Amino acid sequence: MAKTKGQVIAHLAEKTATTKKLATTFLDEFVGLAYKEAKNSFTIPGLGKLVLVNRKARMGRNPATGATIKIPAKKVVKFRVAKACKDAVLGAKKK
Numbered sequence: 855m856a857k858t859k860g861q862v863i864a865h866l867a868e869k870t871a872t873t874k875k876l877a878t879t880f881l882d883e884f885v886g887l888a889y890k891e892a893k894n895s896f897t898i899p900g901l902g903k904l905v906l907v908n909r910k911a912r913m914g915r916n917p918a919t920g921a922t923i924k925i926p927a928k929k930v931v932k933f934r935v936a937k938a939c940k941d942a943v944l945g946a947k948k949k
Contacts, residue, residue, distance in 0.1 A: 892931055902935040 859881070867877040888896045888904055896904040911927040941947075 898936075900936060900938045902933050902939060905932050905934060906930075907932050 863874055863877045863881060866872075866881065867874045870877070888898075892904040893906045895906070898904075907930050909928050909930050912925050914923050914925045915921070916923055
């Protein structure tokens with residue numbers, strides 16, 4: 855249902871009985887906080903966690919030519935999905 859920022863804001867404003875302007879401000883501030891705190895890991899309870907990960911240098915292959923290339927080490931941002939979110943979206947695993 856809510857796929858664009860405008861649709862998300864409209865849904866939040868409707869469900870919380872606030873204005874779209876207030877919902878936009880909240881969403882922008884929340885996202886800004888997530889960006890700022892991601893280097894220390896930022897948890898969204900029930901949804902997941904943003905974490906900064908150091909990726910090692912490795913050897914790769916150019917798909918066009920097949921030549922081997924060295925891929926340098928770098929930092930990347932990853933999102934780890936919480937178990938509660940997985941269970942809600944995929945259904946709880948049966949044992």
